Amino acid sequence: MAVNQIMFILFSAMIVIFSILTVTSRKILRAAVYLLFVLVSTSGLYFMLNYQFLAAVQLTLYAGGIVVLIIFSILLTSHISQNFESSGWKKNIFSAIAALIGAILSVITILDYRFSATTEAAKEVNMTLIGKSLLSVNYDGYVLPFEVISILLLAAMVAAIVVAKKGAPKTIGLPK
Amino acid sequence: MNSGIPLQYFLILATIMFFAGVYGFLTRRNLITILMSVELILNSVNINFLAFNRYLYPHKLEGMFFSLFVIAVAASEAAVAIAIIINIYRRFTTINVEDVNEMKF
Numbered sequence: 578m579a580v581n582q583i584m585f586i587l588f589s590a591m592i593v594i595f596s597i598l599t600v601t602s603r604k605i606l607r608a609a610v611y612l613l614f615v616l617v618s619t620s621g622l623y624f625m626l627n628y629q630f631l632a633a634v635q636l637t638l639y640a641g642g643i644v645v646l647i648i649f650s651i652l653l654t655s656h657i658s659q660n661f662e663s664s665g666w667k668k669n670i671f672s673a674i675a676a677l678i679g680a681i682l683s684v685i686t687i688l689d690y691r692f693s694a695t696t697e698a699a700k701e702v703n704m705t706l707i708g709k710s711l712l713s714v715n716y717d718g719y720v721l722p723f724e725v726i727s728i729l730l731l732a733a734m735v736a737a738i739v740v741a742k743k744g745a746p747k748t749i750g751l752p753k
Numbered sequence: 754m755n756s757g758i759p760l761q762y763f764l765i766l767a768t769i770m771f772f773a774g775v776y777g778f779l780t781r782r783n784l785i786t787i788l789m790s791v792e793l794i795l796n797s798v799n800i801n802f803l804a805f806n807r808y809l810y811p812h813k814l815e816g817m818f819f820s821l822f823v824i825a826v827a828a829s830e831a832a833v834a835i836a837i838i839i840n841i842y843r844r845f846t847t848i849n850v851e852d853v854n855e856m857k858f
Contacts (some may be wrong), residue, residue, distance in 0.1 A: 600777025
């Protein structure tokens, strides 16, 4: 067995175990740390697929940004030692049945379908190519989604500040 | 790097991750854990895009750029969602979805 197959088994076992632990753990901070493990192993899979830039983006943005934001808001809104109450066995069982049926149907479809690979030569993905096609207006350029996503990020930044800032001073209630 | 690993393995892995996220989305009652389940779902879709791009269309870059934009959307979604969650906590002192049931006040 080659090294890359062993690495794939390692990463996929980590992803499966920790993603199931993320949604079943009773302690919220532990669930966030399990989510961090899932995201880091996913970035390992991206390295295996030879998308180094995207793996780095995954590490910095997901594992570095979003998980830190989630842990920060957990610490603001709940006690660390607090356990969830179980959400009722009926709800758990029916959700598990729904998820299992969906997973089994998808796996059957995947194993049934004949994927036909192209015979064209693989393109090497380096930073020059990524930057050029991100700013190109040609047929294979992505300048329009790039601009749209920049507007979205600006709007999200403004929205986060407006939503999370404190209200006007009169609602806080200064004593007269 | 991906020789000897069929495309189907990546797809099955992403399927398991996706439906773990669906299970968490249906059973959790805390808003932050629901957000974490949504992140799992988005991440599994990214794995699919990249695996398809590498195995079926290695001469193009569509899948890579699509997952790049998905990551950006996920980041802005998490920022806005956490701002809303903190605002809800300030007003109701809880983020349990069953206790937060009035929109107008």
